[in-house]
Amino acid sequence: MEQSVVRLTHCQKDIFCFSVPDNCPHCGGALRGGRLQEAPVSLPSPFSNGHKTSCCLLIAPAHDNLSREFDGMSDLHTGISNMSGVVYNYTRSGVGKQPTGWERCVSVPLVRPDMFHLLAQWDQYLERFSEGSLWDPAWHRFDEDDHNCFSFCLQFINSVLAAEGRSPLSRDAFIHSFILPKMRRVSKYTTLYQHIQRHRYYLVDRQEDTPVTTETRTPNDQRD
Template identity: 25%
Template sequence: MPPNKMYISTVNHIGCTTRFLLVEPLNFKSKCPDCQAKIEKNEKWTISRLPCPLAQSHEDLACGIVIKPSNGHFKSYKLGDDLHIGISNSQGLIYSFWTKGIEIDTSKWENSLKILDFRAFFFENLNLLDNSMDFFVEIQRKMKKFDKSKYMENDWNCFDFVMEYMKFTNYRNYRSKIDFLEEFVTKKLENVVKYCMLFEKLSNK
């Protein structure tokens, strides 16, 4: 399993009521904290992976709106730090806007957070989603609305790019970025911070 994966599993076994948490890959030298039984790969042990809020593959990233820290990783993120936001197509390619203009990329978005899934809105028609994204970008490049020279960190940035796309598709027209953040970001971001703190705590045991 690649080292950047961030999975946490619950572990327990027959004959003991204690359930405990471990990060993956599991260390099979570990022992039950209650009865000291050694973890084994057999039917006596139950290992269940907790839902991970962060995208662990291109499939997890696909067809939605995703966010990540502007600098670093969610492991070191603190509430209030700057975020970068983008829109993903059906292949997990991320369209975003920053100092270099509109960028299409996927390599920099490992362990990002998908805050909205567009599949239901496009009635599972992924071609329609991809075409709308490409058409939107083509229009913006012709209009130079999101040219790199127009980028302003606080007044015309990646969040504006995403909200313009939502307006373009008639998904939603927000009065402010705060409304968008309250609906899609705040609660999920708090959950990610808690998950990462737990992952780090378990990793350093």
């Protein structure tokens, strides 16, 4: 069970931990009952339950991938959720429709909540697209590099864009603008999380201007 990361501030330090300690790990001053500079804040996890999403691209990072910087799409599983959280994803055996198994993944919303006409047709689009011969193992071979779970998602997104009269996204544009920023956040959060698991706290000089809800400094602070 994942714990949530809490940030609090004391003696000009940001302190990240799972629960507020009695004393400041930096100066030893009392925290509980003592005066904090501000109330502890929970950091939002970058992960969500894919089955509680609708119309999202879902990315499930492979476990051994979590601690390093993401450099591409290898070792990631991707799928698309329908209106009721069933995840359509393409593998060697064709398109699977999974009601479970995507409980911890990163979600990228594909439809704005006000696009009612798209929402109304989403399930039908997805169903019809999945039945295409491109994804039928009898007609087309799955290929690790060129014809994989990500091809399925990108081509589906492009078919929706085409139906909306919009131009398609290239693979590179999609990876760089939608996926990599999310995966960088996952990587930072995971590094921070693992540091807290090992050392109980992560301390860093207080950053007045850092909006901690969106970006978090981590032990291996990486430049973007």
